Amino acid sequence: MECPARVGENPQVLIDYCAGAVPADVAAELERHLEQCPLCREFCRAQARVWSELDIWEPAAVSASFDACLRERLAQDGGRRWKWIWKPAIPLAAVAAAILVVALWRGPAGAPASPITKKSESVDVEQVEKALEDIDMLKQLYLAPRAETDSGEKL
Amino acid sequence: MRMARLALLMLLLAPAGNFVWAQDAASDRPGWEPPPLERLLNMPAEERAKRLERLPEGRRKRLEELLERYQKLSPEQRRYIAERYEAFRRMPAAEQDSLRNLFRRLGEMPEQRRMELRRQAWRLSMMPPVRRRARMASPWFRQRYTPEERELIAGLARLMSRLPRGLSALP
Numbered sequence: 401m402e403c404p405a406r407v408g409e410n411p412q413v414l415i416d417y418c419a420g421a422v423p424a425d426v427a428a429e430l431e432r433h434l435e436q437c438p439l440c441r442e443f444c445r446a447q448a449r450v451w452s453e454l455d456i457w458e459p460a461a462v463s464a465s466f467d468a469c470l471r472e473r474l475a476q477d478g479g480r481r482w483k484w485i486w487k488p489a490i491p492l493a494a495v496a497a498a499i500l501v502v503a504l505w506r507g508p509a510g511a512p513a514s515p516i517t518k519k520s521e522s523v524d525v526e527q528v529e530k531a532l533e534d535i536d537m538l539k540q541l542y543l544a545p546r547a548e549t550d551s552g553e554k555l
Numbered sequence: 556m557r558m559a560r561l562a563l564l565m566l567l568l569a570p571a572g573n574f575v576w577a578q579d580a581a582s583d584r585p586g587w588e589p590p591p592l593e594r595l596l597n598m599p600a601e602e603r604a605k606r607l608e609r610l611p612e613g614r615r616k617r618l619e620e621l622l623e624r625y626q627k628l629s630p631e632q633r634r635y636i637a638e639r640y641e642a643f644r645r646m647p648a649a650e651q652d653s654l655r656n657l658f659r660r661l662g663e664m665p666e667q668r669r670m671e672l673r674r675q676a677w678r679l680s681m682m683p684p685v686r687r688r689a690r691m692a693s694p695w696f697r698q699r700y701t702p703e704e705r706e707l708i709a710g711l712a713r714l715m716s717r718l719p720r721g722l723s724a725l726p
Contacts, residue, residue, distance in 0.1 A: 524591060525606060525607070525609075525610060525618070527591040528591045528592060528595050528618070529614070529617075529618055529621075531591050531592055531640070532592065532618065532621035532622060532625060533621065534640060534643060534644075534651075534655075535592075535621075535625060535636055535640055536621055536624060536625070537654070537655065537658045538636050538639045538640055538643060538718075539624070539625075539628070539632075539636050540658075540673070541658065541673060541676075541677065541711070541715060542635070542636065542639060542677070542715075542718075543632060543635070543636070
């Protein structure tokens, strides 16, 4: 078995093992590995400590006067309340601005050009003539022969 | 903070998104036009007429005739020709001129002969070089075409073989 702590992507297997969330065959394989691997043993020991700390941890109780104190502070500091409104609004505005930039950026390529845009595009007539002559030549070379198949000809 | 990061990510991805959307938009078009033609064809009819009016009469008539022939092509035919036109444009200028010259020489021949030579060049262009050479060296080929015609066919076939050869898009 490859060392899960060294492979890098796989310490999750060890975390799951410590939480008792791996199938029995994987657990057995890991236990065999743990006997030989100090790195994984240490990882599991540390993880077990985290679990035991979490087991004994209890959140502090909220005092009975907490709500009243909070309301009082909010009333005292009315001006600061705008911050509570603006704080989420700023990232929202940033997202809106980003969407606008994306939309504007995409505009010229995705959307059909307006007649005004079309008018302003320069057309090099000589280039058009040359392109049309070449296209006509290719059309005659490639599209015409098909219509003129000669079944009697030997290949 | 997460939203600000999202906004930043969107800004960074905008050019890539634009590229992908632009590709989609291009492939959605019913028929592909070479850029200079596309601009002319997308113009309002009056604007186009104004542009062409400035040309001397002979050139204008020729251009209108070519434009009309082009517009008569089906979308599939346009795509088929567009593929070859793109490849033609990528050829070295000397080879482009060479193909134009051969085509001009072909145009000077009587119609029946012209059709025969064009068809032969097209067939040869579809063959692998070894088979093409063998066919051109065969007594049948030598009897059928004059030395000048053989040279013309060989040149056309060689240059045409440099362009895409797929038949599936042919109408």
